[in-house]
Amino acid sequence: MLQVIAKxxxxxxxxxxxxxxxxALVNPTRKEDGCIKYELFQDIxxxxxxxxxxxxxxxTKxxxxxxxxxxVNWAELSKTLLKEPMEVSLLEKLA
Structure with missing residues (x-):
């Protein structure tokens, strides 16, 4: 199992x-093979x-x-919307 945090x-x-x-990414991603959880949060x-x-x-998934x-569309669109590239961390659960 792979945990991902994308900021x-x-x-x-x-x-x-x-x-x-x-x-707009949430529903199509949740339907993808291998997706266990896909949740979006906004900082209060x-x-x-x-x-x-x-x-x-x-x-692989x-x-x-x-x-x-x-x-792919989001990657292009993000160039005009974000201050900096998305920060992505791939995490392995230890405990």
Whole structure:
């Protein structure tokens, strides 16, 4: 099992647009083979910060996810919406 944390920081004038674009990723991703959990959060004190908490069956399944059209489109769109590239951490549960 693979845990993923993906953090995005929207440009100040693109918060709502970023939120809508990220929300649009949720349903198609949850239907993907190997997706166990895919949840989107918005920081209460810093509304420009969005975090995905994900759980995948394997790194291979995650790699397939990253090639899906909705993620390819997001990668392009994120260049205009985010202050910096999305920060992604791949985590292995220890305890």
């Amino acid at each position: 995005s920081i929207a440009k100040d004038d693109k918060i709502e647009e970023t939120k809508k674009a990220l929300e 004190d810093h509304p420009e910060v969005f975090v995905f908490s994900e759980e995948w069956e394997s790194k 995650l790699e397939v996810h990253l090639k899906q059209p909705h993620l």
